[in-house]
Amino acid sequence: MNASLSLAVTLVVALLAHVALKSWLNARQVRHVSRHRAAVPAAYADTVSLADHHKAADYTLAKAKLAQIDIALDAAVLLGWTLLGGLDALNQVLLDAMGPGMAQQIALVLAFTLVGGLIGLPLSLVQTFGVEQRFGFNKITPALWLADMAKGLVLGLVLGVPLLWLMLWLMQAGGSLWWLWAWAALVGWQLFLMAIAPNVIMPLFNKFTPLEDESLKARVQSLMQRAGFTAKGFFVMDGSRRSAHSNAFFTGFGASKRVVFFDTLLKQLSPSEMEAVLAHELGHFKHKHIVKMMLTSFALTLAGLALLGWLMQQVWFYTGLGVAPSLTGSNNALALVLFMLVTPVFTLFFAPVSSWRSRQQEFEADAYAVAQTPGQDLASALLKLYQDNASTLTPDPLYVKFYYSHPPASERLARMQAA
Numbered sequence: 001m002n003a004s005l006s007l008a009v010t011l012v013v014a015l016l017a018h019v020a021l022k023s024w025l026n027a028r029q030v031r032h033v034s035r036h037r038a039a040v041p042a043a044y045a046d047t048v049s050l051a052d053h054h055k056a057a058d059y060t061l062a063k064a065k066l067a068q069i070d071i072a073l074d075a076a077v078l079l080g081w082t083l084l085g086g087l088d089a090l091n092q093v094l095l096d097a098m099g100p101g102m103a104q105q106i107a108l109v110l111a112f113t114l115v116g117g118l119i120g121l122p123l124s125l126v127q128t129f130g131v132e133q134r135f136g137f138n139k140i141t142p143a144l145w146l147a148d149m150a151k152g153l154v155l156g157l158v159l160g161v162p163l164l165w166l167m168l169w170l171m172q173a174g175g176s177l178w179w180l181w182a183w184a185a186l187v188g189w190q191l192f193l194m195a196i197a198p199n200v201i202m203p204l205f206n207k208f209t210p211l212e213d214e215s216l217k218a219r220v221q222s223l224m225q226r227a228g229f230t231a232k233g234f235f236v237m238d239g240s241r242r243s244a245h246s247n248a249f250f251t252g253f254g255a256s257k258r259v260v261f262f263d264t265l266l267k268q269l270s271p272s273e274m275e276a277v278l279a280h281e282l283g284h285f286k287h288k289h290i291v292k293m294m295l296t297s298f299a300l301t302l303a304g305l306a307l308l309g310w311l312m313q314q315v316w317f318y319t320g321l322g323v324a325p326s327l328t329g330s331n332n333a334l335a336l337v338l339f340m341l342v343t344p345v346f347t348l349f350f351a352p353v354s355s356w357r358s359r360q361q362e363f364e365a366d367a368y369a370v371a372q373t374p375g376q377d378l379a380s381a382l383l384k385l386y387q388d389n390a391s392t393l394t395p396d397p398l399y400v401k402f403y404y405s406h407p408p409a410s411e412r413l414a415r416m417q418a419a
Contacts, residue, residue, distance in 0.1 A: 007320025
């Protein structure tokens with residue numbers, strides 16, 4: 001068996017395992033949530049209504065049904081692009097129309113991205129205007145949805161095309177260590193985006209107004225002083241224009257850090273609960289979770305680019321994935337797209353590791369919050385957030401291990417009570 005055929009067989013086997021695993025986990029989640037839908041867990045019988053419990057279960061089941069369609073669609077799209085010749089055909093059409101060169105390579109990546117977006121568009125619309133709408137979470141209008149999409153497209157072109165050009169140029173002119181220079185460029189680009197996001201990017205989509213609640217502002221300022229943390233300001237984001245879901249977060253870094261509360265969150269939580277939620281977010285900073293996640297991401301990106309640097313030199317990498325590489329021109333865009341296509345098939349099997357680490361960080365942030373504020377405030381805030389976001393109290397344990405970046409409410413509350 002030659003290398004090209006071996007790669008094709010490996011992809012098919014890995015894809016089948018990928019689909020089977022995700023479908024099995026999804027089915028487990030459906031069975032487990034359905035089995036426990038009838039009654040509120042005993043630990044929450046006095047705090048969670050049966051109606052809220054039913055809503056959370058039904059919302060979870062509706063998302064699972066959509067997820068199963070998404071699993072099948074992703075697999076079909078991957079096969080269509082690779083072994084069934086879709087990417088090769090697109091590349092040949094653009095070569096015939098434009099000839100080889102940088103413009104053709106950029107056009108290939110942009111066309112691939114556009115086609116992928118169009119394929120996924122119906123499912124995204126069903127998620128937003130179907131599932132989210134049915135459960136009362138969607139607040140976005142079709143006009144605002146179209147405006148967001150247009151802004152996102154323009155922003156993607158303005159910020160993405162220069163980066164794509166730089167990556168392809170480095171792949172061509174950077175020599176055998178191009179992947180190292182490309183990695184440095186990506187790191188710098190990500191840090192740049194983080195720096196400009198609070199004042200340039202995010203205001204394009206949401207309105208940010210200074211927090212006016214003086215009592216709450218005094219609480220959070222006192223908390224941040226105790227924690228030795230400074231921020232540029234406290235802001236309220238009009239998240240209710242798009243969704244009834246709620247959150248609070250820090251954005252930016254260095255001198256541009258700011259605290260942001262969803263307007264929906266201010267309506268759901270008391271001042272003491274808000275303080276506890278903020279203390280949790282401060283816990284992430286105190287434990288340097290953000291920095292650790294960034295460093296991990298940078299390291300994985302470096303490893304991925306190094307692997308791509310080797311694969312793009314192997315003819316079987318292209319032919320084994322259904323693409324005829326050029327023997328005289330550049331194949332850099334082809335290599336980049338193929339790598340983006342097949343990588344998720346194999347990385348799924350490492351998902352439990354990253355999910356576990358993320359859940360551990362949430363526990364650490366909870367512990368920090370409980371040390372800074374009364375534990376009952378964080379517990380009641382978490383329970384309200386789980387209820388308001390219709391998060392099921394009875395997820396499948398194995399599904400949690402694979403996918404949950406945050407521990408289920410039962411685990412978080414039990415650990416806080418034990419502490």
